[in-house]
Amino acid sequence: MSTGTVRFLIGAAIFLALAYGLTRLVSNEYVFFALYVVLQFIVLATAWNILGGYAGYVNFGSGAFFAVGAYTGVALYKALATPILLQVVAGAFVSGLLGLAVGALSLRLRGIFFSIATVAVAIVLETVVVNTPYLGGAKGLPILRPEPPALFHSYLEWTFFLMAMLAVLAVFCARYVETSWIGRGLRAIRDNEGAAECSGVPTLKLKLFAATLSGALMGAAGAPFALYLSFIEPTSVFNLNYAVSALAMPIIGGMSHWIGPVIGAVLLGTVQQLVTVTISSELNVLVVGVLLVLFVVGAPDGILGLVRKLRRPKAASAAGAAA
């Protein structure tokens, strides 16, 4: 293991310890309710970035992957009362399969056509769920939470900690992809797919891998959703807000490095929570849209790009002084 990886793992362990400590110290349930959402966005943004940021395939259907994870969890829970960890694994698996199918579409579709196809997948799946009475249809389905595990006071604290673990896992996967040959291949696909193919990059395999991993992580993020809210309905899980946020957060944070989506998710997720509480939930959605457009136009490389720009003049002048 490189020193970077060791440092990353130590940081992740400290983060999880802090998250667990929080469940011991804080008794206000709302804190976990809000932090869960921010963590969930870290997973979604990181997962989106694996396909969108590294490989350049824009997914507008993140809500579909999230929802497939959530409804897989609900179906399992309703049928067999499975433990939540198993639901996460199953949600990730089914959503990963969907990712594989969407990745196969990229065989023929690039650019806007791929993006429109992901919107299509989302709407078709939403229609299927609305027409499936077992999953609650359009009315939705109330879910009774089980008893929390012995280490936690309430079930909400447990789902919060679970989401913290998923966030660490997602960032770990993204970091691994980014620093390995897979990331180099994906970046080659983004910059020029034809040239990459000619240079011997296994483009199809890499695209399928990225789409599957991205889908699986989004599904894992969705799986605990029903137990977190103790209710599930199609319009809330297929919400366009997930699709926009999952795309806006990496773009705002910066897509070139794994920390970008995390920065974007923490920043935007927190702002959203604050605006929802203090002003209105419609306005928080507006904030995401406006920030997305502002960043795409004004700072195409996101916050990371801005930071680099601030540093570069110094580095350049230092180099000039040395010469």
Add this chain to the structure above:
Amino acid sequence: MDIELLYEAILAGILLGCFYAAVSLGLSIAFGLLDVPHIAHPAFLVLGAFATYVLVGHGLDPILGGVLLMPLFFVLGLGVYQFYYVTFERRGTDQGLRGLAFFFGIAFIVEVLLILRFGVDQRMVEAPYIGQSLELGDTRVPWRMIVAFGVALVLMLGLTIFLSRTFIGRAIKAVAQDEGALRLMGADPVRIKRLAFGLAVAITALTGALLIVVGPVDPGLGRIYIGRTFCVVVLGGLGSVPGTIVAGLILGVVESIVLSTAGAAWAPAVAFGILLLVLAVRPAGLFGR
């Protein structure tokens, strides 16, 4: 299924299909001819519908309102294209991903602003032809569909003549075929594209008026129309007006048949289903360039 019912479904589908072709015209120009990833088209359509709603509140006829909105939307289109050109096309840096995200963000902002202003409820307009039906033997055809059908036909005929007979129209077709050659002829392709995009958005204003004539409109309706408009434009083969009409008719008839057999809850999936099928099997569409 009953033959009588099938006949009615097909008749309704033809009227609906012409309407679908009309609402897709703006996208057909912007995306099909100009290659601008105009995902915000359905949002502009809904914006046009709500602007018409406001005008009807002041006592105007919805179709007349839509026509009056056209110059305003034309200017909006010029502005949007100019902005898109300066920030993305001219820089040329990774415009694929960011251009998409830009229009997606615009669509989202329009939707939320409409929700903030009008709420999430459905809105409809009053006109003499809304609510009345024409009786043809046993079948009843609502007048609002006939009006939408008529306006759609006039619009499509006008656009076809404009694109093939006038100087500007031919220039728009030329810019779609070969931008470099147009530049060599001494014309400014950016100016032509700006005009064409303005025209696309202006048409969207009038078809937005049709949208609220045909049925009630809510701010979230744009999402369903992403599927319908892109389905029509892709199936029709990107930027061909006859292709757009044929594709609109196919979508209208299929949707109408599904509506009367499987039920209304499945209707939103029809356009997206056809779209996925076309993208997977023949991305060039029926009348591909």
